Amino acid sequence: MTIYLDILFVTNLWINYFLLLITAQLVQSVCKTWKILLSSVVGSLYCVLFFSFSSPPFLSVVCKLLSGVLMAFLAFGYKSFKRFLRCTVTFFIVSFLFGGILYGIYFLFRPRVLFIRNSIPYIRVSPILMILCSAAVYVFLVGFQRLTRPPVLSPKTAYEVQITYRKKSVVSPGFLDTGNALRDVFTDTPVVLCAYPVIRDLLSEQEQVVFGDFSALTDPLGLPEKIRLVSVHTVGGSSLLPAFIPEELEIRVQEKHFSTDRVLIAVYNPQSYHTDHSVILNPQLILSEKRGGITHVS
Template sequence: MTMYADVVFLTNAIIDYMLLYITGHICRQPLRKRRLLLASLVGAAYTVFLFFPPLSFAFTFLAKFLFSCFMLLLAFRWTRIWNHLRLLGVFYAVSFFIGGGLLGIHMMLKEKSEFVNGIVVTHTGSSGTNPTLWFIVIGFPLLWWCTRRGYYSLKASRQVDVQHVRLEVDVFGHTISCQGFIDTGNRLYDPLSRTPVTVMEAQVWENILPKELMQQLDGEMQGYELNIPEEESRWLERMRFIPYRTVSSQAGFLVAIRPDEVRIYAEDKAYRLTRMLIGLRTVRLAADGSYRAIVHPSAIEERYEMAS
């Protein structure tokens, strides 16, 4: 059996870098490329012990644990013990989940493998392609994508049904602000781009939008035609028509605007989005006026949270 130290080293360096990056992303740590690269190279150097039998003590549980702690110290700035323990827990959870998935795919595709000091070694395979290439290029990103989707879906499903927030929308140098609420039952998206849609009362925009557009806005639009003066044509580039259906099964088109940025302030957290459409309705959204926007629930996902 032939093992190439450079291939083993490079493969482990790349995988360690990805694992550390994912850990930092989940724990919302500063991701400094140089520190991540240094930590991943140190982690890859651990595989050198595989080629020196006298250093077999390095494969004990205590040695592995201390080595992973050292990698995290190199990758992320030390703050306090509890933060480091949280990083350690997430690092192991991500490693077990993605590593287990890669191992499962590996065992399904290959004909003959064996474990050498805890490392899977393949002798022959059903395809002539180096399995490491498939793992890194396809397997790792795919499993990470599945992990992200599952995490955010679970987080969204556990949000409260209604949550009052403060909404700020920036467009063409103007800022529109109002109260809104988040209802997890709101699942309105642009069918083409899959961009989430937040619905606002058009009256909030009356000092910003062209008067001709305000006069044409109708919550039950049946067409795609808008007549706007040429000097206000910049708004046409930001307009979208979103098909929707009400609870009473009445269908129509909602005029939506693509803003520059949207900010959501909920309790002690703030969120910033650049990918959000603002649908305009001429009717009041709340009879008592307690809110003037129905914010899409995806707006308060953790990935959009602003650093405090």
């Protein structure tokens, strides 16, 4: 069989991209498309290199492991060791399952369009067929995601949020931002964004000074004991916001209630962040209900 490196590269780019998408769905991680694409390109370059040259089995295994770890890092980033390990292991499992299916097809049917060398698949298909297959798989994945997504996990759904802090509570409408993947770097805790006027009455006088105008604080490191800094990345750039851990965050949606204390409330000044929403929720708070990270109240 004649091997064309461009087809080999594009084929594995397509395979890597969808393996990473499946992994993101399984670990319930919100990933940027360009990161998944960059990771797929790196994986495809590895495939072209090791498909073209023979290597000792031990070296091949080590390189595969390293390339897999690098691909997971590029696609999902490193926010905590636990999260990174979960993403990497899931990606390896998905890749092994896909590889096993390909090996089974190859050894059982010996299709002329499929060739495997150094555990790297080469599928000889026309560009038009590859585009059609990619479109079909994408439609399937999007449809599967919409069918399996919890009904409450929608930006159009009305949310009511109750924040309890220092034995006092406040209730405010909440907006679920599916693009909000903010987590605390040190604890991997989901971050919820909240406008200062919403929680002002919950704070002590010292905390009101900090949260009310954090940019004017002369010594950001001299924060009260229960306040920490959270790095927030938006379209306009990056910034540090003061945050606190509430005694309880309760989310009410439709006929369900969710409650947790494993969350950080990052407080922003409405004049600096142009948004119509007072409380911006992290979708991981809803998704983590399935994994026991949040208590299902009713």
